[in-house]
Amino acid sequence: MGKLLLYLGQKLANLVNYLVELSTLWSSSLSAFFLSPRPERRFSFQIMLRQILFTGIEALPTIGTIALFLGVVVIIQSLTQLPRFGGEEYVGKILVLVILRELGPLMTAFLVIGRSGTAISTEIGNMIVSHEIEALKVMGIDTRLFLVAPRIMGVTTAVICLSLYFDLIALLGGFIVAKLILITSFSSFARILFSSITGTDLIISLLKAFLFGNLIALVCVYQGFSVNISSTEVPQATTRAMVQTLFLVFLANSLLTLLFYL
């Protein structure tokens, strides 16, 4: 029992230490961005726009398709199963809870981890192996401005926008497709839905997306920088980035959900 407690204590200490390192990277990069001279900040901002293009705009078709499929399933199940148990009045609330509060930010985060998170850690790992980071340094280029801050801000902005886009497609697009087999009218569906959405639901959804975006960018950048010299370390770092981001996103999601229900 003592050994188990010691083991768990060490794991917890490691996790806390890791989170402190991530927070330091986050704060030092963002402060470097906001305190840097104008030309450097402008340059960093342009990289951020490219990150939004890659993580956000180019992911729209994939996220839209998955949101649509998921929306159809959730809407059909809710509109057909709940009334059988006398739960018609909860349909709207269930949809909002499941899609807006939980699935929207979470599914968006999963897709961004798989698509952009892995790309970020691989890119940085390869840059280290090919001495590009050293080249940036001797050109006087701050890697926090060139690599870290634009990715944190770009990925976070993209996850927030994609999460809202996911919610919209899942709820409205999902209903349009589900309408093929349901008799519920659009006006009645919209009334149920909009009467169930509260400001808190939107805030929680956006807060989760904000947090997940930051976590994805931070962990993937951090793991990318953990590569030392060998190209064989790059896939290992990418796998670590993916697993750790998934873990932290799940953890953050559970804590936030718990927080708002307490």
Place this chain on the structure above:
Amino acid sequence: MDPNIQIQNLSFGYPGKKIFDSLTFAAEKGRSLAILGASGSGKTTLLKLAAGIIFPASGRVLINGIDLVQAARSQTQAVYRDLGFLFQDTALIANMNISDNLALPLRYHGVGSPDEIARRVQDSLSRFGLENYAESLPAQISVGLKKRAALARALINHPRLLFLDDPLAEADLHFQEMIIQIARAQKAQGTLSLTTTSNFADAARLADHIILIHQGKIIKTGSPAEVETAALQALQEGQI
């Protein structure tokens, strides 16, 4: 301030392996210095220490009087704006085309208007025969062209400090001639250059002063003729 480098009692190593022990040397404006040593003797590591890419375990590296380990960011930025570094494996940014690679330090530091930057990049592309590869990614061009692009990037800021990591290794004759001409022209302009090589003839072609290193220590410093004599003697005596 005129460009200068001072390496003072520099020691460096990796866990369980000492690379350098109390190295000291200095160079100033107009000096072309070659670090000569066998493969694996730590020449590239020494060049990276001198450029502040990696930091020593003890001792100091001063560039233009500034200790890069302790200096404020604005001071290190000023040093790096004045420094060109040619990496042995080019280290071009893989996801940027050649033109953007050249423009990178200028754009980042906001050196000139966009038109001015474009003109400087175009001039540099022409000077190094890269006009037809401006839009190519580094992976799409040959090693020789990549070396030329890396050299063009190292020189685009008109640096007064030039670091060249084994520039003649695996280079074609045209590039070798180009490097030697550039090294001479830079010296004439007062640029301080630091080159690494494992070939004595290359060191003699590129530098007026050679530092011979072996097993982490300086064996001899001096003119190519002086170092050649000392190296031959050390070889005969089995010291190196």
